[in-house]
Amino acid sequence: MKSILEARDVHYRYPGTDTEALQGLKMSIPKHKKTAICGHNGSGKSTFFLQAIGIHRPVVGEMRWHDTPLSYRPEALKKLRQQIGLVFQDPEQQLILSTPFEDISYGLRNAGMAEQEIALRTRRMLTAMGLEHLADKPIHHLSLGQKKRVALAGVLVLEPELLMLDEPTAYLDRLSEQQLVEELDRIHENGITIVMATHDMNLAYSWADWILVMDHGQCVMQGTPHELFQHEERIQSLSLELPLLLELWQALPESIRKDVTPPRTIEEFKLLMAVSSQG
Ligand SMILES: Nc1ncnc2c1ncn2[C@@H]1O[C@H](COP(=O)(O)OP(=O)(O)OP(=O)(O)O)[C@@H](O)[C@H]1O
Numbered sequence: 278m279k280s281i282l283e284a285r286d287v288h289y290r291y292p293g294t295d296t297e298a299l300q301g302l303k304m305s306i307p308k309h310k311k312t313a314i315c316g317h318n319g320s321g322k323s324t325f326f327l328q329a330i331g332i333h334r335p336v337v338g339e340m341r342w343h344d345t346p347l348s349y350r351p352e353a354l355k356k357l358r359q360q361i362g363l364v365f366q367d368p369e370q371q372l373i374l375s376t377p378f379e380d381i382s383y384g385l386r387n388a389g390m391a392e393q394e395i396a397l398r399t400r401r402m403l404t405a406m407g408l409e410h411l412a413d414k415p416i417h418h419l420s421l422g423q424k425k426r427v428a429l430a431g432v433l434v435l436e437p438e439l440l441m442l443d444e445p446t447a448y449l450d451r452l453s454e455q456q457l458v459e460e461l462d463r464i465h466e467n468g469i470t471i472v473m474a475t476h477d478m479n480l481a482y483s484w485a486d487w488i489l490v491m492d493h494g495q496c497v498m499q500g501t502p503h504e505l506f507q508h509e510e511r512i513q514s515l516s517l518e519l520p521l522l523l524e525l526w527q528a529l530p531e532s533i534r535k536d537v538t539p540p541r542t543i544e545e546f547k548l549l550m551a552v553s554s555q556g
Pocket residue numbers: 291292294297298316317318319320321322323324325
């Protein structure tokens with residue numbers, strides 16, 4: 278698999294702390310895939326994202342973008358942050374202007390685009406994200422889910438090659454989560470590589486093509502969802518849960534499961550059950 282972003286033996290310690298947040302991290306993000314990064318609290322997921330866009334710099338080791346070491350010169354970082362879009366877990370950290378329209382326009386203006394083009398692209402993005410009716414509403418009047426959509430729109434409008442999302446479904450209700458996943462799938466179909474840090478193993482299992490597991494600042498497991506969850510005990514020893522659907526599947530009689538690839542979605546589950554009841 279071709280890597281778009283890679284951490285090569287990265288060590289990093291936050292100033293004033295005595296433990297390493299990244300301890301020789303070796304981790305690759307495969308190009309064009311939907312990757313989930315899982316790991317317990319404090320395992321280093323957010324720190325990896327901040328390394329990716331050059332907010333932090335490795336003490337030892339290097340970050341590579343398209344197989345080239347990151348440059349930390351201001352103009353190179355500006356360009357990198359247009360190519361890699363990071364959506365923070367907390368939208369309050371990301372939204373800086375007073376309305377969705379202004380906030381989404383901000384990155385385009387920063388990139389030096391003409392005002393007419395900025396207005397056009399911003400309107401188009403508001404429509405694509407179902408946010409037109411909120412365009413001029415004060416951001417502090419929006420719900421958390423709406424703020425998350427605005428933050429995502431502000432990143433997507435820059436047309437990044439790689440979209441990184443830190444816990445995008447945290448605090449969203451089921452419907453908003455479903456809508457977000459559908460949006461991400463549409464974005465992915467347009468050729469964008471997506472990486473999501475999540476604690477939600479059900480989501481990682483059903484959504485991702487590739488899963489990376491972090492523990493104490495290292496990548497300790499990787500594989501497709503099917504490959505990864507064959508190592509149940511290892512997953513649980515890393516304080517991660519098994520996906521409910523997989524647990525349900527494993528509770529079924531062996532005669533139903535024999536030679537069948539476990540389902541990753543409810544729809545697949547229902548289909549397999551219907552087929553097995555006919556057979
Ligand atoms: N600003 C900071 N200052 C000092 N230490 C930090 C800072 N941010 C993170 N750390 C430490 O770095 C380590 C990795 O944290 P990080 O936020 O990357 O983990 P995470 O996997 O994203 O966690 P979570 O799932 O809780 O979001 C932890 O030990 C954490 O305490």
